[in-house]
Amino acid sequence: MSVTTANLGFPRIGPRRELKKALEAFWAGQIEEDALRETARSLRAANWERQSAAGIAVIPSNDFSLYDQVLDTSVMLGAIPEVYRALGAPNSLDVYFAMARGTRSENGSADTDGCCHANDGADAPAQEMTKWFDTNYHYMVPEVGPGQTFSLCADKPLGEFEEALALGHRTRPVVLGPITWLLLAKSHTPGFAPLSLLPAILPVYRELLGKLRAAGAGWVQIDEPALVLDLDDTTREAFRVVYGDLAGAAGPQIMLATYFGGLEDNFDLALSLPVAGLHLDLVRAPDQLERALVQARDDLVLSLGIVDGRNVWKADLGTLLDRLAPAVKARREIQIAPSCSLLHSPIDLALETDLDPQLVDWLAFGVQKLEELALLGLGLERGRYVIADELSANADAITSRRGSPLTNDRAVRARAAGITAESARRDGHFAQRSERQRERLGLPPFPTTTIGSFPQTDAVRKARADHRKGTLDDAGYDAFLREETERAIRWQEEIGLDVLVHGEFERNDMVQYFGERLSGFAFTRAAWVQSYGSRCVRPPILYGDVSRPRPMTVDWWRHAQGLTERPVKGMLTGPVTILQWSFVRDDQPRADTCRQIALAIRDEVNDLEAAGARIIQIDEAALREGLPLRRAGWGEYLDWAVESFRLTASGVAPETQIHTHMCYSEFNDIIAAIGAMDADVISIETARSKMELLDAFATYRYPAEIGPGVYDIHSPRIPPEEEMADLLRKASAAIDPGQLWVNPDCGLKTRKWDDVRPALVNMVAAARAIRAEPF
Numbered sequence: 187m188s189v190t191t192a193n194l195g196f197p198r199i200g201p202r203r204e205l206k207k208a209l210e211a212f213w214a215g216q217i218e219e220d221a222l223r224e225t226a227r228s229l230r231a232a233n234w235e236r237q238s239a240a241g242i243a244v245i246p247s248n249d250f251s252l253y254d255q256v257l258d259t260s261v262m263l264g265a266i267p268e269v270y271r272a273l274g275a276p277n278s279l280d281v282y283f284a285m286a287r288g289t290r291s292e293n294g295s296a297d298t299d300g301c302c303h304a305n306d307g308a309d310a311p312a313q314e315m316t317k318w319f320d321t322n323y324h325y326m327v328p329e330v331g332p333g334q335t336f337s338l339c340a341d342k343p344l345g346e347f348e349e350a351l352a353l354g355h356r357t358r359p360v361v362l363g364p365i366t367w368l369l370l371a372k373s374h375t376p377g378f379a380p381l382s383l384l385p386a387i388l389p390v391y392r393e394l395l396g397k398l399r400a401a402g403a404g405w406v407q408i409d410e411p412a413l414v415l416d417l418d419d420t421t422r423e424a425f426r427v428v429y430g431d432l433a434g435a436a437g438p439q440i441m442l443a444t445y446f447g448g449l450e451d452n453f454d455l456a457l458s459l460p461v462a463g464l465h466l467d468l469v470r471a472p473d474q475l476e477r478a479l480v481q482a483r484d485d486l487v488l489s490l491g492i493v494d495g496r497n498v499w500k501a502d503l504g505t506l507l508d509r510l511a512p513a514v515k516a517r518r519e520i521q522i523a524p525s526c527s528l529l530h531s532p533i534d535l536a537l538e539t540d541l542d543p544q545l546v547d548w549l550a551f552g553v554q555k556l557e558e559l560a561l562l563g564l565g566l567e568r569g570r571y572v573i574a575d576e577l578s579a580n581a582d583a584i585t586s587r588r589g590s591p592l593t594n595d596r597a598v599r600a601r602a603a604g605i606t607a608e609s610a611r612r613d614g615h616f617a618q619r620s621e622r623q624r625e626r627l628g629l630p631p632f633p634t635t636t637i638g639s640f641p642q643t644d645a646v647r648k649a650r651a652d653h654r655k656g657t658l659d660d661a662g663y664d665a666f667l668r669e670e671t672e673r674a675i676r677w678q679e680e681i682g683l684d685v686l687v688h689g690e691f692e693r694n695d696m697v698q699y700f701g702e703r704l705s706g707f708a709f710t711r712a713a714w715v716q717s718y719g720s721r722c723v724r725p726p727i728l729y730g731d732v733s734r735p736r737p738m739t740v741d742w743w744r745h746a747q748g749l750t751e752r753p754v755k756g757m758l759t760g761p762v763t764i765l766q767w768s769f770v771r772d773d774q775p776r777a778d779t780c781r782q783i784a785l786a787i788r789d790e791v792n793d794l795e796a797a798g799a800r801i802i803q804i805d806e807a808a809l810r811e812g813l814p815l816r817r818a819g820w821g822e823y824l825d826w827a828v829e830s831f832r833l834t835a836s837g838v839a840p841e842t843q844i845h846t847h848m849c850y851s852e853f854n855d856i857i858a859a860i861g862a863m864d865a866d867v868i869s870i871e872t873a874r875s876k877m878e879l880l881d882a883f884a885t886y887r888y889p890a891e892i893g894p895g896v897y898d899i900h901s902p903r904i905p906p907e908e909e910m911a912d913l914l915r916k917a918s919a920a921i922d923p924g925q926l927w928v929n930p931d932c933g934l935k936t937r938k939w940d941d942v943r944p945a946l947v948n949m950v951a952a953a954r955a956i957r958a959e960p961f
């Protein structure tokens with residue numbers, strides 16, 4: 187028997203976000219391509235060295251990316267739409283970044299904000315961007331069409347393999363598999379099935395594998411996370427054809443990697459493929475181990491994903507050794523690995539100098555996860571006694587976390603236990619509430635508002651950075667933010683918006699801000715995780731029972747409302763979004779944790795109401811991405827997610843208007859659940875799809891008011907008044923005009939004031955024009 191440690195992918199942004207800084211400097215014209223490439227090279231070298239030093243035997247290459255691995259695959263396959271081809275050689279950075287970010291001849295570079303997809307105000311628009319499975323990472327959506335041809339550009343996978351080899355690392359290159367790539371692709375041709383392109387793609391993969399083999403690669407990792415999804419028979423058959431073909435090609439041995447869940451009904455299919463190795467996610471689907479031990483061919487190398495690549499908790503090494511013992515006994519060779527690429531983990535816990543040492547003792551980031559694997563490898567091969575000290579320290583950490591008062595707050599638990607169906611029900615039906623709200627608010631038809639944030643300018647970010655560094659004191663920072671808020675309020679009044687927002691200038695991020703203020707959360711210095719391209723997030727760590735020690739937003743709201751007679755919305759992030767964008771404790775069901783967050787947010791909602799807020803918005807930007815990857819899990823998830831939202835809002839009086847906001851457009855299939863959230867007003871993304879989303883409302887009569895976005899905030903383009911008026915006319919044809927609000931698709935934090943000002947002036951004018959029309 188042999189046990190080999192392996193890794194599936196390492197974060198590429200760098201421990202101090204070196205890649206982000208180099209990319210942004212390159213885009214700003216401050217550094218040349220050579221300098222960017224040099225930063226990339228040194229990050230790769232450091233990553234290989236780090237993994238090797240941690241004791242990992244199988245180290246990946248081609249897991250690095252200057253922007254996104256799906257985009258890399260599109261370029262590798264020559265799937266470059268015509269609009270970008272004119273911009274340079276297919277393997278040039280000009281083409282690559284044009285696909286990622288679009289190009290603009292004026293007004294600076296185009297960029298997206300990652301909430302949703304592409305921008306369209308550029309000369310060449312960026313490719314669409316969307317969430318990578320159920321993560322907070324976003325990939326660039328490949329574009330394909332009938333008759334498309336493919337050709338290999340192997341520069342990157344080959345180049346990075348050879349680069350590593352020159353540094354003494356014979357790596358296992360990682361390639362995104364053809365079926366997952368095609369399933370993620372979209373076509374502008376209605377009815378076209380991207381999978382029909384497989385015969386055209388297969389020869390390109392075969393050629394790639396041949397070249398990798400010739401360069402000395404013994405193994406290649408082909409990622410097919412699509413295998414954990416619900417698949418139809420055509421797709422299953424495609425797996426048989428593709429891997430029958432590729433496994434027979436003169437390439438390296440194939441480690442087929444599945445992750446983000448269990449294979450379930452695709453299990454037999456995966457095991458029947460003639461590949462040399464199969465990686466299983468045993469964190470999300472532990473039962474797969476026993477099944478694989480019974481069913482796997484003797485010569486199949488099982489790669490066991492036992493360390494959680496999606497979360498930050500230390501693995502329980504003793505328990506894992508027990509679980510793995512039968513596998514070691516039964517198989518000639520096993521690999522042990524993280525459940526998925528470590529792209530979704532922060533890099534190194536050693537950089538966290540401010541965290542409570544007790545909490546540090548419970549955590550493992552990317553580097554520490556690799557060290558855990560190395561220890562497990564030693565323990566399995568040579569016996570537990572070899573790692574006795576480490577095992578005992580690990581057991582202490584696991585026990586300490588389990589029993590720690592830091593994770594258990596009796597009052598929170600008692601409160602959560604007292605939740606009944608009644609606690610999540612608002613006083614009065616929508617129709618009754620609506621009447622009282624209309625009376626109280628006295629808003630015109632087609633009321634205008636925005637989603638919450640105004641531009642996070644350099645000045646705002648600098649003030650926050652200065653405050654953090656101590657060069658701007660509390661009073662100075664507070665005064666600065668109050669002035670920004672006041673300016674925003676005055677300007678909104680001036681242009682005639684009906685319902686105002688304070689602008690969210692005090693917030694670094696819509697989740698991190700709340701994480702920093704809630705008990706049960708810890709906040710890191712450097713635990714950045716790539717969200718898309720150069721943009722990163724620092725998810726808070728939710729380690730304990732959650733409560734809200736004191737109001738978090740009330741003073742900002744009070745300041746803003748004190749400046750105007752018009753209603754200013756209280757502005758909160760909802761429990762599902764906070765849960766979804768945090769690293770969450772894994773010692774209790776997510777539903778229980780979500781309910782605790784909901785109770786904390788409920789306290790804030792109630793305090794905002796008590797302070798006089800007439801409208802309170804609770805954003806649930808991540809409600810849809812929290813949906814389980816398999817449909818069978820949707821019902822249960824939606825039940826607790828919707829209940830959590832309702833809990834936040836059910837403590838207020840009928841005349842207090844509750845808004846929610848969701849900045850994605852794909853919710854035809856969950857529209858009833860969204861109705862069940864029982865918000866009084868929902869704002870949604872629709873501008874980009876030109877109100878297509880409203881089709882959902884044709885079959886489902888949404889009971890409350892709706893603000894379908896009329897202004898695509900992902901683009902710096904300024905939408906003309908007439909265009910927005912047209913969208914409102916279109917909306918009025920699908921929905922009772924009395925239900926309609928007028929607002930942008932999402933918050934404006936990533937935009938510049940120079941774009942925002944004229945766009946909102948036009949939006950108000952469009953609303954006024956519509957009000958004057960007969961409906």
Ligand SMILES: CN1c2c(nc(N)[nH]c2=O)NC[C@@H]1CNc1ccc(C(=O)N[C@@H](CCC(=O)N[C@@H](CCC(=O)N[C@@H](CCC(=O)O)C(=O)O)C(=O)O)C(=O)O)cc1
Pocket residue numbers: 299300301322647648650651652693694695696697698711717720721722723724767807936
């Ligand atoms: C809506 N989206 C969000 C998601 N997830 C979230 N948690 N939050 C979201 O808003 N997922 C889906 C989308 C993803 N979209 C985005 C959009 C934009 C960003 C982004 O711009 N990220 C910033 C970091 C944001 C932040 O925390 N800013 C801090 C400053 C942090 C910083 O750089 N500090 C430096 C020191 C700076 C100095 O000293 O000058 C440091 O700590 O080292 C702030 O405003 O205070 C980014 O730059 O990547 C992300 C996701």
Ligand SMILES: N[C@@H](CCS)C(=O)O
Pocket residue numbers: 301637638639696757805807847849932933934935
């Ligand atoms: N209130 C937030 C929602 C973003 S999804 C904002 O406006 O930025």
Ligand SMILES: [Zn+2]
Pocket residue numbers: 301637807847848849931932933
């Ligand atoms: Zn949004």
